[in-house]
Amino acid sequence: MRSALSFLLVALALYGILLAVLYIWQRTLLYPASSFRTTAAQAGLRGFQDVTLATEDGERIVGWYKEPASPAGPSYSISTAMAAACGTGAFARGS
Numbered sequence: 001m002r003s004a005l006s007f008l009l010v011a012l013a014l015y016g017i018l019l020a021v022l023y024i025w026q027r028t029l030l031y032p033a034s035s036f037r038t039t040a041a042q043a044g045l046r047g048f049q050d051v052t053l054a055t056e057d058g059e060r061i062v063g064w065y066k067e068p069a070s071p072a073g074p075s076y077s078i079s080t081a082m083a084a085a086c087g088t089g090a091f092a093r094g095s
Contacts, residue, residue, distance in 0.1 A: 037062055040064045043064075045064060045066075047066050047067070048064040048065065048066045049064065049065055049066070050062070050063075050064060051063055051064065051065045
């Protein structure tokens with residue numbers, strides 16, 4: 001009984017240390033910083049262009065953009081499609 005209790009206490013102590021390390025390093029583990037950027041051409045994407053958006057707080061958002069195939073654009077927005085999938089909005093009313 002005594003050895004089982006000792007084992008349990010050691011296991012709990014090691015688990016607590018592991019949780020503390022993960023808590024302290026969580027930013028590093030979840031959001032690894034990297035200065036490497038792949039351009040659309042490097043990724044093999046034809047027709048895409050590299051875009052950089054500057055935010056008000058000084059951050060930069062880097063991405064790719066491609067013009068829509070049709071000049072009119074999509075016939076409905078994503079929010080309309082989501083409303084249809086969820087059974088809300090105009091689709092649910094039948095109008």
